[in-house]
Amino acid sequence: MASKSTDKRATIRDVATAAGVSIGTVSRVLNGKSVSNRVLGSVNSAIKDLSYTPNAAAQSMRTKSTRAIGLVVNDISNPLFSGIAKGLDEVLSRNHYSLLIANTDNDPQKEQVIIKSLTQRRVDGLVIAVSNELDDNIKSILQKVEFPVVLLDRELDIQADSVCDDHASGMKKALQYLFDLGHEDIALITGNDSVRPCRERALGYRDAYRKLGKPLNKNWIRQGQMNSLYGYEEAVRLLEGGKRPTAIIAGGNLILSGVLRAIRQFDLSIPEDLSLISCDEVDLAALMNPPITVIIRDIQLIGQLAADQILRRIDDGADSSPSRQSIPTELVVRESCTRLR
Amino acid sequence: MASKSTDKRATIRDVATAAGVSIGTVSRVLNGKSVSNRVLGSVNSAIKDLSYTPNAAAQSMRTKSTRAIGLVVNDISNPLFSGIAKGLDEVLSRNHYSLLIANTDNDPQKEQVIIKSLTQRRVDGLVIAVSNELDDNIKSILQKVEFPVVLLDRELDIQADSVCDDHASGMKKALQYLFDLGHEDIALITGNDSVRPCRERALGYRDAYRKLGKPLNKNWIRQGQMNSLYGYEEAVRLLEGGKRPTAIIAGGNLILSGVLRAIRQFDLSIPEDLSLISCDEVDLAALMNPPITVIIRDIQLIGQLAADQILRRIDDGADSSPSRQSIPTELVVRESCTRLR
DNA sequence: CTGTTAGCGCCTTCAC
DNA sequence: GTGAAGGCGCTAACAG
Numbered sequence: 149m150a151s152k153s154t155d156k157r158a159t160i161r162d163v164a165t166a167a168g169v170s171i172g173t174v175s176r177v178l179n180g181k182s183v184s185n186r187v188l189g190s191v192n193s194a195i196k197d198l199s200y201t202p203n204a205a206a207q208s209m210r211t212k213s214t215r216a217i218g219l220v221v222n223d224i225s226n227p228l229f230s231g232i233a234k235g236l237d238e239v240l241s242r243n244h245y246s247l248l249i250a251n252t253d254n255d256p257q258k259e260q261v262i263i264k265s266l267t268q269r270r271v272d273g274l275v276i277a278v279s280n281e282l283d284d285n286i287k288s289i290l291q292k293v294e295f296p297v298v299l300l301d302r303e304l305d306i307q308a309d310s311v312c313d314d315h316a317s318g319m320k321k322a323l324q325y326l327f328d329l330g331h332e333d334i335a336l337i338t339g340n341d342s343v344r345p346c347r348e349r350a351l352g353y354r355d356a357y358r359k360l361g362k363p364l365n366k367n368w369i370r371q372g373q374m375n376s377l378y379g380y381e382e383a384v385r386l387l388e389g390g391k392r393p394t395a396i397i398a399g400g401n402l403i404l405s406g407v408l409r410a411i412r413q414f415d416l417s418i419p420e421d422l423s424l425i426s427c428d429e430v431d432l433a434a435l436m437n438p439p440i441t442v443i444i445r446d447i448q449l450i451g452q453l454a455a456d457q458i459l460r461r462i463d464d465g466a467d468s469s470p471s472r473q474s475i476p477t478e479l480v481v482r483e484s485c486t487r488l489r
Numbered sequence: 490m491a492s493k494s495t496d497k498r499a500t501i502r503d504v505a506t507a508a509g510v511s512i513g514t515v516s517r518v519l520n521g522k523s524v525s526n527r528v529l530g531s532v533n534s535a536i537k538d539l540s541y542t543p544n545a546a547a548q549s550m551r552t553k554s555t556r557a558i559g560l561v562v563n564d565i566s567n568p569l570f571s572g573i574a575k576g577l578d579e580v581l582s583r584n585h586y587s588l589l590i591a592n593t594d595n596d597p598q599k600e601q602v603i604i605k606s607l608t609q610r611r612v613d614g615l616v617i618a619v620s621n622e623l624d625d626n627i628k629s630i631l632q633k634v635e636f637p638v639v640l641l642d643r644e645l646d647i648q649a650d651s652v653c654d655d656h657a658s659g660m661k662k663a664l665q666y667l668f669d670l671g672h673e674d675i676a677l678i679t680g681n682d683s684v685r686p687c688r689e690r691a692l693g694y695r696d697a698y699r700k701l702g703k704p705l706n707k708n709w710i711r712q713g714q715m716n717s718l719y720g721y722e723e724a725v726r727l728l729e730g731g732k733r734p735t736a737i738i739a740g741g742n743l744i745l746s747g748v749l750r751a752i753r754q755f756d757l758s759i760p761e762d763l764s765l766i767s768c769d770e771v772d773l774a775a776l777m778n779p780p781i782t783v784i785i786r787d788i789q790l791i792g793q794l795a796a797d798q799i800l801r802r803i804d805d806g807a808d809s810s811p812s813r814q815s816i817p818t819e820l821v822v823r824e825s826c827t828r829l830r
Numbered sequence: 831c832t833g834t835t836a837g838c839g840c841c842t843t844c845a846c
Numbered sequence: 847g848t849g850a851a852g853g854c855g856c857t858a859a860c861a862g
Binding site for chain 1: 832833834837839840
């Protein structure tokens with residue numbers, strides 16, 4: 149059975165003996181250095197015969213490189229993060245790097261433990277969406293860490309690269325669109341300011357009101373937890389309140405499912421009774437009846453760019469100043485909003 | 490900046506020197522063996538002072554254990570697999586194991602390369618949903634591999650443990666339910682037989698017809714690709730055909746989104762014009778209007794059980810015969826099916 | 831082009 | 847309870 153076998157695996161030494169050469173020579177063919185054709189052939193066939201695979205631990209011991217990158221997120225089962233993971237894996241695997249994934253469950257404690265574990269594994273780089281930008285602990289841990297770090301849509305005031313999305317501008321487009329449809333009482337439900345995407349969304353929201361000279365009703369801004377339950381609860385509060393908003397913006401894919409639950413509970417029909425816009429493309433938004441207007445961004449691209457960045461940093465070293473890439477967001481108009489009579 | 494620094498990191502030797510003891514003693518406190526209290530204190534403070542972290546590569550070199558488990562799936566961005574990953578990570582991290590994730594993109598070639606890479610990394614175990622059970626290459630690779638393997642909902646005729654779902658029985662419940670509502674022309678759209686879940690669903694479908702003595706129309710069974718496009722295309726064919734089915738079962742979460750697209754295109758309303766059942770709980774199914782009746786299984790549980798199993802196998806060795814766990818599926822009745830007049 | 835050698839950082843006997 | 851020494855498998859000088 150595939151498992152711990154007592155017969156130990158072939159080492160570079162076994163290969164050398166079998167091929168009748170020295171281990172240095174085997175190492176050379178392993179690493180693609182020039183060797184005579186005769187030697188190349190015999191070494192390769194010895195490798196095949198013994199089904200030899202170099203031991204990565206021994207290699208990294210010498211080379212100081214593990215060719216592994218860590219990805220730290222709240223919850224890999226969130227389509228947002230699994231999409232990013234996909235994008236990362238795509239470019240990393242192409243470059244012969246492996247991806248280590250760990251969930252923090254939004255627990256700062258766990259987050260620290262994970263980073264420590266990744267440090268112990270001597271990953272060559274770390275891609276992380278810290279769970280709370282205000283947490284000084286991780287901040288100081290991250291700035292002391294010995295490998296390159298790429299922040300996923302987070303701002304931390306440390307010397308690290310980042311890949312961010314321009315949530316604010318997408319939000320402004322959404323509000324402009326709603327204003328044009330005659331809406332003024334537009335509610336926003338999203339997470340709190342401890343995390344960039346939510347902060348930016350709220351910022352874009354306020355900006356849009358200010359720029360267009362519309363009266364901003366702070367009561368329409370609800371910032372709390374980035375999850376479905378919070379989306380549900382706040383939507384309920386908004387809908388049962390005396391004066392209802394005419395439109396709701398769900399600031400997050402998890403928020404959306406909570407909002408939809410509330411809407412169903414109140415038996416509202418969209419967009420007749422309420423206009424709705426969400427953030428991030430998910431099946432749910434595209435296939436709902438009616439399909440929901442969303443502020444999108446290219447999720448997999450985020451992962452790809454983060455991977456590119458970390459590889460670049462690994463190659464070039466820490467000298468150049470931090471790179472801050474920004475990915476645009478777009479408004480995809482579908483059928484969940486209507487003109488206000 | 491957080492990156493390659495030239496000043497090398499502290500080693501066990503540095504700690505030993507700083508604490509005024511030998512490296513053997515430091516190793517002992519690292520591994521929780523008994524040491525005198527005085528020594529314990531000085532070693533620990535030296536560790537803290539130097540912010541020393543043991544080098545995992547060196548450790549695994551000696552111990553022959555990497556405390557890393559590989560997860561190989563088609564596509565981590567599929568909520569099915571990211572849910573499993575979450576479940577795995579939960580129990581693995583609790584046991585101080587790390588999770589390496591890699592996507593095959595349904596490419597047998599890539600799948601081989603990934604397994605080879607994980608072999609090279611000397612993972613302590615592998616959890617895999619092979620992309621094609623009929624592929625003899627992976628089969629033989631997997632049975633030669635030196636570490637425990639857990640198959641995710643796959644049957645391979647090798648000495649490996651597996652965690653499977655009882656798709657057939659869920660499918661039977663669904664059909665029984667539809668039969669009771671008066672349906673007989675029930676179409677099933679799912680992937681082909683090269684993968685257990687689809688095979689089992691088709692099996693359950695045929696069984697149900699046979700057991701209830703209903704006439705089975707083979708034309709209602711559509712097995713092809715496990716993706717949204719195939720779901721869409723087959724649904725279109727079914728709906729534009731001369732005789733339409735009165736109900737469709739989407740045999741997979743990706744299939745569902747394709748089917749919904751087709752349904753919208755034909756402007757059908759559910760359940761009046763067509764009854765619909767899907768497999769696996771996703772937001773989309775629960776929040777659609779009307780909410781969709783689904784055959785569910787506990788996705789995260791699959792990951793947890795797979796993790797438990799691989800850890801058990803790592804501890805106990807390969808002696809005991811392969812374990813085959815089966816997870817039940819249930820029918821959750823919602824509002825997407827109606828009684829046939 | 832090839833062989834030899836010295837560690838990489840750690841765990842683990844083995845003496846003391 | 848503690849120190850000294852050997853070696854895990856590999857790469858990278860260095861000679862030849």
